Each structure stands twice: as C-alpha cells, then as structure tokens.
Amino acid sequence: MNQRRLAIMRLMDSRQKFTARELAERFEVSVRTIQRDLDALQTLGFPLYTEVGANGGYRVLPNRILPPLQLNQQEALGLFMMLEYLEQVPDFPYGAIREHLAEQYFSTLPPDVQERITGMRDHIAFIQHPGEHMHALTSKLLTAASEKRAITFMYHARSGWKKVNVYPFGIYYEQGYWYMPARKKDRVQLYRVDRMRKLTVLDQTDESVPALKAWLKQTEERAGEEVVLRFTAFGARMAASDVLFKTVVDQEWRGLVPHSEFSFTARRLLSYGPEVKVISPPALQEQVRSMLEQSVMQYRPE
Known part of the structure; x- marks a missing residue:
C-alpha cells in the first residue's frame, strides 16, 4: 500500500x-x-x-478498520513474542485480537520472517495460571469502568453466590488472576473476576467514580502501620519474585500496610512457611499465629 x-x-x-x-x-x-x-x-x-x-x-462507517502496522523485522519479532506472552494471560480484555492479529499480520510477512518467528516459538515459553476463558467479561468490565457505569453480577463468595451491584474502577492482573476494585455504596470492595458470572452493565453513571490508577496511587499513599519481616536466605530469594515483598534488603522487608490488609498479608506470609518471621507489629504476628493454629487443628486426631 x-x-x-x-x-x-x-x-x-x-x-x-x-x-x-x-x-x-x-x-x-x-x-x-x-x-x-x-x-x-x-x-x-x-x-x-x-x-x-x-x-x-x-x-x-463506525467499527472502522484502522491503518495497518508499519514494522521493521525486529519490531515484528518483538510483536509476536508479546502475543505469545499474552496468550498465557487468561481472560485478556478484547482477547480475540491476539488470534486475529497473529493470523492476519503473520500471513502478510515475508516467508523468511515467518520461518524465523515459527522457529523462535519453539525456544520460548511463558508459564502462567491457566484460568478460564471469559474474554467478554474483562472486556465489558473495562468498558464499564471507562464509562463510569454501574454493573450488576453474581459473585461466588465464601458464603455462596450473591448478587452484587457496584461501580468498577477498572481491572488489574496479579499473580495469575484479574482483580476488580469497585465502589459498593460508601466503601471499596475487591473482587476476583474469575468468580463473577452473569454480568450486566447498567445505564446509571457516576462521574465521581475514580479511575483505577488514581485509586491505586491513593491506596499506596494512605496511612498504614509499619510491618517488619525477617526472611531466611532462601525466603529472600522467594520474595524476589513476589510483587508484595520483592523490596527485601539484607533479608529484611519494611513497609506500611493498612490494617484492613493484615489478613491478606498474613495469608500471603503463610505460603513462606518457616522462611519468614514477622518482627512487628504484634497484631500481624497474632493473625499469622492464629492462622497457623487453625491449620494445625485440622490435623489433630478427633
């Protein structure tokens, strides 16, 4: 062209x-x-x-076709490696584009570039949580959040299925799952997208609903209590790949954690077993100790 x-x-x-x-x-x-x-x-x-x-x-006409990509060979190789990675992210918003772009664009490339891409695929792998395929759900959530519209859905909570009506801030991907913070009446709730079903986007809107990035920034800046953790050498290596604790220095981690997130933090620490110890505060120590005792209780003879 x-x-x-x-x-x-x-x-x-x-x-x-x-x-x-x-x-x-x-x-x-x-x-x-x-x-x-x-x-x-x-x-x-x-x-x-x-x-x-x-x-x-x-x-x-609406739903138009946008201009084609103009990439050099190195950019084309990088594009297909990114697509290969995104194939492993479950429920990627507008996920159908991955297959469409891979097939349509790949077919227009010179044979030597096609052959190189095919060969590279045999030498690279991205291992992620398999998840379920619900692209339409994440796409609708992202659209609803950007338009500041309310949504209703069925959510699988600990007590069973319940109907929820909220205003979503957006979605983010962490540790193999999509999460959606949303405003429910006067408080903020966090939902796992893979536990949501029967999503409906409503007509009502609220311009005061914050965007996801603004909310995340506010969350990072809010007051909390300092938490001090002591890792073993092996625990520090484990923490290096953990989004929450990767800033370990000399086997010690320090950070402000809101009290509302102590339970979540304690559960995350349990996965480290004896490779980490809570130095302070006492409230978090107690939460970890209580969870450990509940785990031990399950294995005591009746």
Missing part, C-alpha cells in the same frame, strides 16, 4: 466527510486518481460510505 493511501485512511478516520475533489486538492493529484485510491481501500476492507447528491462525499 502506497503512502498516499495510508494518509487517506488516517485522514478519513477522523470521521469527517470529504469529497473526491477535496481529497484530490489536498494530495495534489487528479480526482480520478483519488477515486482509484478509494476503490482500492474499499477492496481491502476499509469501510467507506458514499453519500450522493450536491452535499455528498465520502465518510468512514
């Missing part, structure tokens, strides 16, 4: 209406040349709509 046709696609994508003569004058070519360009773009699938009459012209 020549550069003029790419430029026409970008110009038309602004959703303005243009006549063939206006485009011809803009690109300093004949009207006939512009008409050939527009015919070629329509043949490629670019959704142009023609309006006839004195005030007619060309415009782009």
Whole structure:
C-alpha cells in the first residue's frame, strides 16, 4: 500500500466527510486518481460510505478498520513474542485480537520472517495460571469502568453466590488472576473476576467514580502501620519474585500496610512457611499465629 493511501485512511478516520475533489486538492493529484485510491481501500476492507447528491462525499462507517502496522523485522519479532506472552494471560480484555492479529499480520510477512518467528516459538515459553476463558467479561468490565457505569453480577463468595451491584474502577492482573476494585455504596470492595458470572452493565453513571490508577496511587499513599519481616536466605530469594515483598534488603522487608490488609498479608506470609518471621507489629504476628493454629487443628486426631 502506497503512502498516499495510508494518509487517506488516517485522514478519513477522523470521521469527517470529504469529497473526491477535496481529497484530490489536498494530495495534489487528479480526482480520478483519488477515486482509484478509494476503490482500492474499499477492496481491502476499509469501510467507506458514499453519500450522493450536491452535499455528498465520502465518510468512514463506525467499527472502522484502522491503518495497518508499519514494522521493521525486529519490531515484528518483538510483536509476536508479546502475543505469545499474552496468550498465557487468561481472560485478556478484547482477547480475540491476539488470534486475529497473529493470523492476519503473520500471513502478510515475508516467508523468511515467518520461518524465523515459527522457529523462535519453539525456544520460548511463558508459564502462567491457566484460568478460564471469559474474554467478554474483562472486556465489558473495562468498558464499564471507562464509562463510569454501574454493573450488576453474581459473585461466588465464601458464603455462596450473591448478587452484587457496584461501580468498577477498572481491572488489574496479579499473580495469575484479574482483580476488580469497585465502589459498593460508601466503601471499596475487591473482587476476583474469575468468580463473577452473569454480568450486566447498567445505564446509571457516576462521574465521581475514580479511575483505577488514581485509586491505586491513593491506596499506596494512605496511612498504614509499619510491618517488619525477617526472611531466611532462601525466603529472600522467594520474595524476589513476589510483587508484595520483592523490596527485601539484607533479608529484611519494611513497609506500611493498612490494617484492613493484615489478613491478606498474613495469608500471603503463610505460603513462606518457616522462611519468614514477622518482627512487628504484634497484631500481624497474632493473625499469622492464629492462622497457623487453625491449620494445625485440622490435623489433630478427633
């Protein structure tokens, strides 16, 4: 595709209406040349709509096709490695694009680049939590959050299934799962997306609902109690790959943790077993001790 046709696609994508003569004058070519360009773009699938009459012209239909990628060989290789990684992230929003992009773009590449990509796939692996495939759910959540719209869904909590009505802030991916912080009445709740079913996006909106990144920043800055952990050498190596405790220095971790997150932190620490000890505060020590005692109780003879 020549550069003029790419430029026409970008110009038309602004959703303005243009006549063939206006485009011809803009690109300093004949009207006939512009008409050939527009015919070629329509043949490629670019959704142009023609309006006839004195005030007619060309415009782009909704759900339009955007201009093709212009990548060099190294960028193309990097793109396919990123797609390979994203294939392992369950429920990726708008996930259908991965397969579509991989197939459509791959087929346009020169044979030698195709062969190199195919060979590289045999030498790289990204191991993630398998999860379930519910792309539509994460896509709808992301759209609802960006439009500040309320949602309702069924949630599988400890007490069983319950109906929830909230305003989502967005979604984030951590440790193999998607999470959705949302406002429920006057408090913030955190939900695991894989435990959600029967999602409906409602018409009601609330412009005061914060965006995810703003909420995360506020969460990081809120007051908390200092927690001090002492890791063994092996525990420190484990913590290096843990998002929560990766800032271990000399086998010690210090950080502010809100009291509301002590239970979550204690459960995470249990996975380290004897490789970590809570130095302070006493409240977190007690939570870890209580959870350990409950675990031991399960194995005592009846």
